[in-house]
Amino acid sequence: MEKYICKTCGTQFPPAAHQPESCPICLEERQYVGPRGQEWTTLHAMIVSQDYTNEIKQEEPHLYSLKTAPEFAIGQTAYLVQQNGFNLLWDCITYLDEHTIETIKELGGINAIALSHPHYYSAQVEWAEAFNVPIYIHEDDREWVMRNSEHIIFWSGESLKLHDGLVIYRMGGHFKGGAVLHWEKGNEGKGIMLTGDIIQVVADGLGSASCTATRTSFRFPPKPLNG
Numbered sequence: 719m720e721k722y723i724c725k726t727c728g729t730q731f732p733p734a735a736h737q738p739e740s741c742p743i744c745l746e747e748r749q750y751v752g753p754r755g756q757e758w759t760t761l762h763a764m765i766v767s768q769d770y771t772n773e774i775k776q777e778e779p780h781l782y783s784l785k786t787a788p789e790f791a792i793g794q795t796a797y798l799v800q801q802n803g804f805n806l807l808w809d810c811i812t813y814l815d816e817h818t819i820e821t822i823k824e825l826g827g828i829n830a831i832a833l834s835h836p837h838y839y840s841a842q843v844e845w846a847e848a849f850n851v852p853i854y855i856h857e858d859d860r861e862w863v864m865r866n867s868e869h870i871i872f873w874s875g876e877s878l879k880l881h882d883g884l885v886i887y888r889m890g891g892h893f894k895g896g897a898v899l900h901w902e903k904g905n906e907g908k909g910i911m912l913t914g915d916i917i918q919v920v921a922d923g924l925g926s927a928s929c930t931a932t933r934t935s936f937r938f939p940p941k942p943l944n945g
Contacts, residue, residue, distance in 0.1 A: 719733035719734060719735055720733065720734065720735075720760050720762075721733050721734075721760060721761065721844075721865070722734065722737050722738055722758045722759070722760060723758065723759050723760060723761060723764075723812060723841065724738075724741040724743070724744060724756070724757075724758065724791075725752075725757040725758060725759055725790075725791065726741065726744050726749070726750070726751060726752050726756070726757065726791060726792070727741060727743050727744050727749055727791050727792060727837060727840075728790060728791030728792065728794060728811070728812035728840040728841070729741060729743050729812075729836075729839055729840060729864050730761070730812065730840065730841040730842075730843065730844065730864070730865055731864050731865055732864070732865045732866070737758045738756075738758070739756075740756055741756060741864075742862070742864070743836055743837070743839075743862060743864070744756070748837075748892065748893075749792075749837065761812070761813070761814065761841060761844060764790075764812075764813055765815050769788070770786055770787070770788070770790060770813050770815075771786070771787055771815075771817070772784055772785070772786055772787075772811070772813055772814075772815070772817075772818045772821075773785050773786075773787050774798075774818070774821055774822070774825075777797075778904070778905070780799065780800035780801070780903075780904075781797060781798070781799055781800070781901075781904060781910070782797065782798040782800075782825065783795050783796070783797055783798075784796040784797070784798065784807075784811055784818075785811065786811055786812065786813040790811075790812060790813060791812055791840070792837065794809065794810070794811050794812075794837070794838055794840060795809070795811070796808065796809045796810050796811045796838070797809065797912055798822065798825065798828070799884065799899070799901055799904075799912070800825070800826060801881055801882070801883050801884050801901065801903065802881070802882060802883070803826075804829050804830075804880075804881040804882075804884070805825070805826050805827055805828050805829050806828070806829065806830050806831070806832060806880060806881070806884055806899075807828045807830070807831045807832070807845065808832055808834070808899050808912050809832075809833060809834055809838040809912075809914055810831060810833065810838050810839065810840045810841065810842040810845055811838075811840055811841075812840040812841045813841075814841060814844050814845055814848060819848055819849075822849075827849055828845070828849040828851050829851055829881075830851050830852050830853075830854065830880055830881075831845060831846055831851060831852070831853045831854065832853070832854040832855075832880060832886055832897075832899060833853065833854065833855050833897070834896060834897050834898065834899075834912075834913065834914030834915075835859065835892055835893040835895070835896045835897070835914055835915075836859055836862035836863075836893060837914070837915075838914060839855075839862065839863060839864065842865075843865050843867040843869060843870075846867060846869035846870075847867075847869065851869070852869055852870075852871050853867070853869050853870045853871065854871050854873055854878065854880065854886065855870060855871070855872055855873070855895070856872070856873055856874070856886075856888050856894075856895030856896075856897055857872040857873065857874045857895065858888070858890075858893075858894040858895030859893050859894065859895035859896075860872055860895075862893070873886075875888070876888050883901065883902035883903050884899065884900075884901060884902070885899070885900045885902075886898070886899055886900075887899075887900065892914075892915065896914075898911055898912065898913040898914070899911070899912040899913075
């Protein structure tokens with residue numbers, strides 16, 4: 719039995735004797751299937767190949783980015799937020815090896831994992847099992863969880879306080895349960911919003927954008943961002 723991983727989006731599936739016929743996340747219009755069709759791998763195969771490593775970079779005090787090199791799937795980046803002894807992994811990446819686990823333990827480990835939307839679900843259960851922590855996903859995106867686990871907590875409503883200074887807000891848009899994280903003490907106390915791609919700053923810098931299943935983007939004026 720293998721826990722197959724979609725090479726296109728990085729989502730891990732539950733143990734099975736054969737590869738899944740398809741990846742529902744990639745077949746849905748907000749993702750895609752590559753020109754060579756659906757392709758699969760496993761975490762074990764990725765580790766044995768010795769082709770991949772996770773780059774862990776300090777972006778500012780108490781904030782680290784995690785990204786796999788060479789790029790895998792859609793190039794997701796996760797973030798480790800350190801808040802008064804509580805370490806939150808915001809979003810997730812597929813690749814996880816012993817070196818990554820040991821490095822994160824040196825940074826204080828992980829107390830919880832929270833996700834912005836399904837394109838980051840990746841191998842979230844592997845991470846939760848490695849650190850024995852809960853995963854927080856908004857209940858509106860329950861249908862996109864390909865590998866269920868007792869570690870997953872489906873939260874409801876419009877916001878969830880994970881810890882002092884760490885609050886998740888449901889924004890919808892890209893996915894119905896799409897969420898962002900407000901880290902109150904980030905950016906020297908000015909606060910940081912970690913958004914996945916639920917909210918994006920558009921190229922001209924004059925506004926922000928969000929998308930849904932039926933429309934690529936909606937443009938918002940800059941005032942709400944600055945006000």
